[in-house]
Amino acid sequence: MISPSLLDVVVVSAVLVFFAVFSDKGQRYWRSQYKLPPGPRGVPVFGNIFQVSALRPHPQFLQWAREYGEIFHLRLGPQTMIVLNTAEAADELFMNRSKNYSGRSAPHVGHDILSDGQRIVFLPYGKEWKAARKSVQAATGPGPSKRLRHIQDLESRTLLKDLLDYGDGHGRASQFCKPTEEVPEDHWFSLFRRYATSVVMMVTYGKRAHRIHDNPQLHKIYEVVANFVNVAQPGNYLADAFPIMRKLPDCLAPWRVKAREMHLWEMELWGGLLDEHKESTLKNGVSPDCYISSYLRSREEHGHAEATGSGITEDGWMRDKFLTYVAASVLEAGSDTTSSAALAFVLFMLSSPSALKKAREEIDTVVGDHRLPDFDDQVNLPYVVACVKETLRKHPPVPMGVPHRSEQDDIYKGSFIPKGSTVIGNVWAIHMDPVRYPNPTVFDPDRFYNKGCSTSWSSGPDAHDRDHYVFGWGRRFCQGALIAEASLFMICARIIWAFNFSTPKDPDGGCSLLPDADDEDGTWSDGFVRVPKTFPVVWNARSDSKAAMIRKISDDLQLEWQSMGLEPDST
Numbered sequence: 203m204i205s206p207s208l209l210d211v212v213v214v215s216a217v218l219v220f221f222a223v224f225s226d227k228g229q230r231y232w233r234s235q236y237k238l239p240p241g242p243r244g245v246p247v248f249g250n251i252f253q254v255s256a257l258r259p260h261p262q263f264l265q266w267a268r269e270y271g272e273i274f275h276l277r278l279g280p281q282t283m284i285v286l287n288t289a290e291a292a293d294e295l296f297m298n299r300s301k302n303y304s305g306r307s308a309p310h311v312g313h314d315i316l317s318d319g320q321r322i323v324f325l326p327y328g329k330e331w332k333a334a335r336k337s338v339q340a341a342t343g344p345g346p347s348k349r350l351r352h353i354q355d356l357e358s359r360t361l362l363k364d365l366l367d368y369g370d371g372h373g374r375a376s377q378f379c380k381p382t383e384e385v386p387e388d389h390w391f392s393l394f395r396r397y398a399t400s401v402v403m404m405v406t407y408g409k410r411a412h413r414i415h416d417n418p419q420l421h422k423i424y425e426v427v428a429n430f431v432n433v434a435q436p437g438n439y440l441a442d443a444f445p446i447m448r449k450l451p452d453c454l455a456p457w458r459v460k461a462r463e464m465h466l467w468e469m470e471l472w473g474g475l476l477d478e479h480k481e482s483t484l485k486n487g488v489s490p491d492c493y494i495s496s497y498l499r500s501r502e503e504h505g506h507a508e509a510t511g512s513g514i515t516e517d518g519w520m521r522d523k524f525l526t527y528v529a530a531s532v533l534e535a536g537s538d539t540t541s542s543a544a545l546a547f548v549l550f551m552l553s554s555p556s557a558l559k560k561a562r563e564e565i566d567t568v569v570g571d572h573r574l575p576d577f578d579d580q581v582n583l584p585y586v587v588a589c590v591k592e593t594l595r596k597h598p599p600v601p602m603g604v605p606h607r608s609e610q611d612d613i614y615k616g617s618f619i620p621k622g623s624t625v626i627g628n629v630w631a632i633h634m635d636p637v638r639y640p641n642p643t644v645f646d647p648d649r650f651y652n653k654g655c656s657t658s659w660s661s662g663p664d665a666h667d668r669d670h671y672v673f674g675w676g677r678r679f680c681q682g683a684l685i686a687e688a689s690l691f692m693i694c695a696r697i698i699w700a701f702n703f704s705t706p707k708d709p710d711g712g713c714s715l716l717p718d719a720d721d722e723d724g725t726w727s728d729g730f731v732r733v734p735k736t737f738p739v740v741w742n743a744r745s746d747s748k749a750a751m752i753r754k755i756s757d758d759l760q761l762e763w764q765s766m767g768l769e770p771d772s773t
């Protein structure tokens with residue numbers, strides 16, 4: 203639950219009793235309340251703020267969805283939050299009425315202060331967002347994502363070799379560490395994280411995350427993401443809910459001072475990456491083929507060789523700090539989410555031996571023993587694709603989505619949605635809808651599998667024939683969905699082809715260390731990106747010949763990396 207300090211409560215109570223009762227906003231709010239969708243009763247002034255777990259809201263939101271139906275409302279102080287619990291409601295508002303619902307309700311502390319207002323994921327719907335979105339699309343749209351498959355192929359070969367070397371985790375203290383959200387460098391989780399970050403690092407800066415050890419940038423990306431998703435969780439700070447608190451001087455607003463420090467800490471990483479890129483381009487006389495290079499080149503051609511500062515120039519070019527943060531958003535958006543989904547896949551496969559057996563039989567029939575699965579095999583591996591989709595359905599990495607905002611008053615099926623409301627597409631509740639997904643708590647890839655037919659991804663944004671909602675909706679739909687799906691297919695098909703993976707027994711007690719995938723508290727992290735906590739796995743090649751093939755491929759790979767001007771793998 204949100205735990206404000208005594209000082210917060212006193213200051214907020216004093217100012218808000220006045221605010222809620224006398225201000226225009228307050229009057230408009232109370233006047234319109236009778237038309238709002240149903241919702242749980244709150245307390246005066248603070249509303250439902252104390253009923254919502256800031257870091258783990260989705261179980262409570264599911265309960266309310268069951269109680270109130272497809273739409274309910276909450277009050278977080280003076281802010282109205284509208285929660286959409288069915289695909290029909292979310293599609294209608296975010297897709298059909300996207301003009302009104304494509305803004306963001308950005309958390310004040312997480313966006314305005316920590317991110318200095320520059321993270322694309324929380325930008326309001328306006329010209330800065332449009333400039334950023336267009337630039338990212340040029341690097342992640344259908345054409346560029348297809349070209350990136352070559353890198354995903356090579357990086358996943360590195361992952362196989364890393365897992366082979368990891369083996370039973372012998373000699374690694376972290377293999378049997380207690381479940382934790384902080385991933386030790388020598389834990390097998392790090393191998394998947396390296397893969398995910400290296401792919402998006404290639405997209406943004408044209409360089410690899412080629413090693414795990416002695417790679418402070420790689421680890422800091424995950425630290426920054428972990429910090430950001432905690433700070434930005436809706437309702438985490440009273441100053442997010444109560445705009446009036448933003449007027450307090452620094453001495454009464456310690457959260458602001460702290461968030462400014464965090465911003466400087468983040469900028470050491472994000473600004474450092476841009477500076478490093480510019481320096482190496484200057485030194486080598488060539489720049490790698492990537493998002494940042496092509497953006498800087500175009501910007502220079504349009505007369506902005508230098509554009510320091512935040513935001514955009516008068517003619518719409520992103521200045522350095524904004525550019526840095528847009529690249530950072532791609533690094534963040536593509537690292538934790540993709541690795542989290544891949545790790546969840548391993549957990550679900552271990553928890554469902556019959557699904558793993560079926561996926562393995564499919565791969566063995568289609569691919570055989572003498573080559574790795576490839577992208578071209580996807581059409582013939584519908585069950586593997588169904589397993590990935592079911593992982594995303596059962597474990598949406600962002601279970602409450604990213605909140606949208608209503609720009610104007612609106613009515614949905616007789617319920618009033620006031621202008622300025624935070625509007626949440628409750629992915630968790632939609633994915634647990636027993637009508638859409640019978641037995642929703644069961645991991646059942648067969649729900650997406652049609653024997654003999656290839657399984658399409660059907661992940662949106664088109665509302666028709668949509669199978670899950672992990673990538674959001676409408677104009678704010680995830681820009682990395684194609685890249686994420688390609689990565690997940692490649693990783694998942696190849697690890698099943700290559701390894702017998704299993705959970706070791708507890709060396710002390712002898713019992714299984716397989717976590718319970720349904721244990722929300724014990725198995726999954728807090729924060730708006732939900733990641734499995736660490737658990738031990740033994741990675742054994744399925745045969746000596748497969749092990750030999752992985753080693754041979756890895757040796758050849760090093761030459762390929764070098765011929766591309768990229769760092770070879772390193773321990």
Ligand code: HEM
Binds near residue numbers: 539675681
């Ligand atoms: C399994 C992996 C991923 C998941 C679950 C995921 C999920 C999401 C979600 C829920 C949103 C917000 C959508 C909305 O507001 O309705 C989003 C936005 C975004 N994602 Fe992803 N994402 C993933 C991978 C990626 C990757 C690999 C990239 C980049 C290569 C990426 C780039 C972005 C960007 C740039 C946005 C911001 C869009 C905007 O606000 O306009 N994502 N993602």
